[in-house]
Amino acid sequence: MKLARCMKQGGAPFWAVVNIEAKLLKPISGDFHDWAPKITNGAKEDSLELNGASVAFSDVTFLAPIEKTNKIIVAGGNYGKHLEEFGVPRPKQPIAFMKAYGALIGAYDEIRYPPITEKLDYEVELVVVIGDAVDPDNLMNCVLGYTAGNDVSSRDIQRRSAKGVGMDLFGSKSQDKTTGVGPWIVTKDEFADGTPELELKLSVNGGERQNGNTSEMLWKIDELIQFVNERSSFECGDIMFTGTPAGVADASGEYLQPGDIVEATVGKIGTLRNVVSQKNTA
Secondary structure, X not given: OEEEEEEEOOOXXXXXXXXXXXXXXXXXXXXXXXXXXXXXXXXXXXXXXXXXXXXXXXXXXXXXXXXOOXXXXXEEOOEHHHHHHHOOOXXXXXXXXEEOHHHEEOOOOOEEEOOOOOOEEXXXXXXXXXXXXXXXXXXXXXXXEEEEEEOOEEHHXXXXXXXXXXXXXXXXXXXXXXXXXXXXXXXXXXXXXXXXXXXXXXXXXXXXXXXXXXXXXXXXXXXXXXXXXXXXXXXXXXXXXXXXXXXXXXXXOXXXXXXXXXXXXXXXXXXXXXXXXXXXXX
């Protein structure tokens, strides 16, 4: 099943079941936090209360598939070759931090070029969507499904912290309206058990920049869930980025520029297609 969060022009956000072939959405009644745990625990589409007539893709804006009340976790340094291009040794444990909700945009929205950076970068990532409380004995049981993400980063800000303090990952990763997520959640029953092995690709203006696979993860999804949940309990609706493969602009110097078309694809899920705005002055 595919689940999207959408909005008609001038309307309120709503969740819907996605029919990709027909390019239609069937709106879902009720609160996400009420029905998502049921789907996470194996309920099918017929358990959902659908609301009214189907809606065409062309009549909506696809929003990031997360409610504003939930948190965004980013797991970093999770691909060996990406660490190598930064000249960083493999950490002894996972790395995780939080991203501001205001950084998120939908699958086809404009990437805002922040005024305080000169080095805007991209990172295609598999994003895990949590649908229920974590069971320490069955860590993957809390997963509702997966979506695609592009963890856009301001690399100069990332390294601007005082000596000895570490990288400014919040400032680098939480710039307003920069991080694409979507276009929809694909529920976990469409994948094999464990961490799904999916292609990760990113292009800029049609030229390939990243080409990897989630099989390259240093820490698998269950390990990341355990690490994060021990520090800040996951709740239904939270999302977690899981790291990016090699090929980022910080290694090549080919940073994003105004007008660039950025396409980030996660196999079996979908593609984010976002255009970089003109540089903002405020």
